[in-house]
Amino acid sequence: xxxxxxxxxxxxxxxxxxxxxxxxxxxxxxxxxxxxxxxxxxxxxxxxxxxxxxxxxxxxxxxxxxxxxxxxxxxxxxxxxxxxxxxxxxxxxxxxxxxxxxxxxxxxxxxxxxxxxxxxxxxxxxxxxxxxxxxxxxxxxxxxxxxxxxxxxxxxxxxxxxxxxxxxxxxxxxxxxxxxxxxxxxxxxxxxxxxxxxxxxxxxxxxxxxxxxxxxxxxxxxxxxxxxxxxxxxxxxxxxxxxxxxxxxxxxxxxxxxxxxxxxxxxxxxxxxxxxxxxxxxxxxxxxxxxxxxxxxxxxxxxxxxxx
Amino acid sequence: xxxxxxxxxxxxxxxxxxxxxxxxxxxxxxxxxxxxxxxxxxxxxxxxxxxxxxxxxxxxxxxxxxxxxxxxxxxxxxxxxxxxxxxxxxxxxxxxxxxxxxxxxxxxxxxxxxxxxxxxxxxxxxxxxxxxxxxxxxxxxxxxxxxxxxxxxxxxxxxxxxxxxxxxxxxxxxxxxxxxxxxxxxxxxxxxxxxxxxxxxxxxxxxxxxxxxxxxxxxxxxxxxxxxxxxxxxxxxxxxxxxxxxxxxxxxxxxxxxxxxxxxxxxxxxxxxxxxxxxxxxxxxxxxxxxxxxxxxxxxxxxxxxxxxxxxxxxxxxxxxxxxxxxxxxxxxxxxxxxxxx
Numbered sequence: 001x002x003x004x005x006x007x008x009x010x011x012x013x014x015x016x017x018x019x020x021x022x023x024x025x026x027x028x029x030x031x032x033x034x035x036x037x038x039x040x041x042x043x044x045x046x047x048x049x050x051x052x053x054x055x056x057x058x059x060x061x062x063x064x065x066x067x068x069x070x071x072x073x074x075x076x077x078x079x080x081x082x083x084x085x086x087x088x089x090x091x092x093x094x095x096x097x098x099x100x101x102x103x104x105x106x107x108x109x110x111x112x113x114x115x116x117x118x119x120x121x122x123x124x125x126x127x128x129x130x131x132x133x134x135x136x137x138x139x140x141x142x143x144x145x146x147x148x149x150x151x152x153x154x155x156x157x158x159x160x161x162x163x164x165x166x167x168x169x170x171x172x173x174x175x176x177x178x179x180x181x182x183x184x185x186x187x188x189x190x191x192x193x194x195x196x197x198x199x200x201x202x203x204x205x206x207x208x209x210x211x212x213x214x215x216x217x218x219x220x221x222x223x224x225x226x227x228x229x230x231x232x233x234x235x236x237x238x239x240x241x242x243x244x245x246x247x248x249x250x251x252x253x254x255x256x257x258x259x260x261x262x263x264x265x266x267x268x269x270x271x272x273x274x275x276x277x278x279x280x281x282x283x284x285x286x287x288x289x290x291x292x293x294x295x296x297x298x299x300x301x302x303x304x305x306x307x308x
Numbered sequence: 309x310x311x312x313x314x315x316x317x318x319x320x321x322x323x324x325x326x327x328x329x330x331x332x333x334x335x336x337x338x339x340x341x342x343x344x345x346x347x348x349x350x351x352x353x354x355x356x357x358x359x360x361x362x363x364x365x366x367x368x369x370x371x372x373x374x375x376x377x378x379x380x381x382x383x384x385x386x387x388x389x390x391x392x393x394x395x396x397x398x399x400x401x402x403x404x405x406x407x408x409x410x411x412x413x414x415x416x417x418x419x420x421x422x423x424x425x426x427x428x429x430x431x432x433x434x435x436x437x438x439x440x441x442x443x444x445x446x447x448x449x450x451x452x453x454x455x456x457x458x459x460x461x462x463x464x465x466x467x468x469x470x471x472x473x474x475x476x477x478x479x480x481x482x483x484x485x486x487x488x489x490x491x492x493x494x495x496x497x498x499x500x501x502x503x504x505x506x507x508x509x510x511x512x513x514x515x516x517x518x519x520x521x522x523x524x525x526x527x528x529x530x531x532x533x534x535x536x537x538x539x540x541x542x543x544x545x546x547x548x549x550x551x552x553x554x555x556x557x558x559x560x561x562x563x564x565x566x567x568x569x570x571x572x573x574x575x576x577x578x579x580x581x582x583x584x585x586x587x588x589x590x591x592x593x594x595x596x597x598x599x600x601x602x603x604x605x606x607x608x609x610x611x612x613x614x615x616x617x618x619x620x621x622x623x624x625x626x627x628x629x630x631x632x633x634x635x636x637x638x639x640x641x642x643x644x645x646x647x648x649x650x
Contacts, residue, residue: 051635052393053372071643076494084650151523169466171525172513254513255472258649266649269368270474271642272635 038285045278053272064275068283085263092260093287095177095249096242100189102182103238104231107189111230112223114190115197126194129187137184141251144180145171148252172254180248185241189234196230197223229299236295240288260284332357334573337374337381339560340365342434344593351580357573374399374565381565382574385433388559389475389632391423400563403575405431410582418559418599422629430561431578432599434534434590437619437627438476438556440549441536442528443521451549452623454484457530458503460510467527472514474645476556477504477530479630483554490633497644504648514649521546532558534596537616548616550623556630559599 048059071082114125132140147153148170155167170176200223208218224231246261255262260280267277332355336343340363348359362381364370367390373379375397386394394400405411406419406427414432424430440456447456447463455461457468458481470477479489481504487496512526518535520526522542536548562581564574580586587598588606597617604612611617619627633641 049635052397052632053368054375071646072639084646087650149520149523150525169512254469254515256508256511256514256649258646262649263646266474266642266646268372269366270645272368272638273642 041278041281045275045282047275049273049275051272053268053274055274061275064273064277064279067273067276068279088258088260088263089283089287091257092243092245095174095181095259096239096245098178099181099185099242100235100239102178103186103189104235106182107186107234108193108231110186111190111193111197114194115200122198126191129190133187138247138251140184141180141248144176144183145251148176148179171252172256174253177249177253180252181242181245184248185238188237188241192233192237193227193230196227196233200226232295232299236292239291243288244284332570332573334359334383334570334577335381336361336383336385336577337364337370337379338383338385339363342385342560342594344589346593347581347586347589350586350589351577354580355573355576357576371399377567379565379567380569382568382570383562383577384565385560385562388421388423388561389630391430391561391563392632394563395424395429399566400429401566401568401571402428403564403578404428405578405582408575408579408582410579413582413584413587413600413602415599415601421559423631424561430563431582433560433562433581434594434596434598435557435559436533436596436617437550438471438473438480438530438532438558439551440528441518441521441531441533441539441546442549443524443543443546445545446527451547452552453549454480454530454551454553454555456528456549457511458484458507460507460528464528465510466512467525468511469513469515469520469526469529469531470511471516471529471531472649474641475630478641478645479556480530480551480554483626483628484551486553489556489628490631490637492637492640497640501644501647504644508648532596533616534594537595537611537614540616550619550626552623552626554626554628557627558630 044055045064046060046062047055047057047064048061049063050056066079067082068085069082070079071085072078073080110129114122114129117125145152149155150167150169150171152171154170155164158164159167204222204226205218208222213221244261245259246265249255249259250262253259258266264277264280264284267273267280271277334351334357336348336359338361343361348361351357352359364373367387370384370386371390371393374381374384384394384400408431411419411427414427418432418435420426440451440454442451442456442464444451446467447461449456449461456464457470460468478500481500482489482491482496485496485499485503487493487500491497513520518526518529518531518539521529521539524543533548536546540546540548562578564571564578568574581590582600584600584602585606587600587603591598591603591611592608595611595614595617
């Protein structure tokens, strides 16, 4: 008994060692192209800002990090809470949350529809979902702009039909930004939900109906719990890029109000405050990381209960 | 006569260049949509040089990239307010532009600018002004005032665009409030901020480009005069104003980088762009005014006389350079700007 155990333990260790060796190229890639640049950003955030952009190498300063939450008063230079920065953070988080909810509301029925097609048709439907990804993000965003602008297709059609006399102002509104973001990130929601819906055992749905559950109850107690991992994965995949979105708010929102992405860009551009820009980038990273960790923990907990 | 002169000069230079640099190269780092392809083709042919143009979108981008080193560019075209930085940081080579042959054509007022005294480094490219552009079908008031976008009249509410260019917008607003550029007067900046916040509620967007003036999504915009000229070509009622409260004049000038791989060709190009015929090519493409005497002759007649490109004499005093402010003042301005865009 103990000999086999020892033997299997040794095999297991060897297996682990081999896997490590095999993953070396991937690890090197990650360190070189992901961790390395991040480290540079982190170092820059702790340096003194250069007078005309850049940083003063080797001069340590916490100024960048302090400016993330505090600012000097325009009147008397006293340090006060940077409400402007916080409202920019909040706008980004709020819009990312709304995008996530919007994509979920549209994406779940879409994924459900595809998952319930005959197996031979599903690939075609998935293919159709991914087609917009072939076109550059900027081009798609400009196409939306052409639809909703004052002299765009929607307004012109409505006006020629006599529904409205004056064009409806759609471009440069928060609704336009939200619509653009939902549209752009929709496939990221559909695909993971589809993946988990496909695995859902349809006999459970039938059993639900047999037990006199109505449609809503089946959805609530059978389908949704069944594809929860897919929904959570989809929400994270949408939320993360949406919080740092730059192009869509800029093109469709008219750039009157900054998002995190624009705010960071400003620091590397006319504000010439690279340390603050770096600190803001890391802050964004931390926000995303905290959410990811929360997800992983919850997932792990669920795994434990499953094992029991 | 000018044509003859230019050709003779060019041929003289070509002979000289041919001896030193047969089939050479030249890498130009310039603003996007600012370099006339005709000009490049002409230069390539005359000097047997293969020219590559790379675009940038802001002075800060250009500065950051070149300062990082090893850019491989020969020429860069920064705005006037950035030129002292390029010079002080030792990024550009002193090519004594004022001693070049074609410098004789540079107009008197552009020969000795405060940001490059005596033109030791920079050859003039184009210049323009920042100000209001408005569709007069929807607005019939005074156009020579920043009030169009800083104190918007009711008919323009919700139809105004402002270029998201921190320094330009603040310059106009500070002058509008009676201050001087680079001032660190806190009361003034508080007033500027209040004015901008008041005006912002009537703006629809803060974007680059004037194409939405063409489509009537906007009735007015704070922008730059060359683009306003192009907008008028689409809608004849679009007019440009030179604000009496104050407006800034900008100018881009070509400089040779200190680490240029082809400094000889770069100097040839500096001289080349100061010839009237070539300056006209630059203007015709970008629809901004150049600084070269006699170039009008070769420019599109419509462009040479355009009201957008010629400051009326009675408003000339309101124009000013946009100096680069100290880091402290820049930080103050950034704080104001962040408040505006929060």
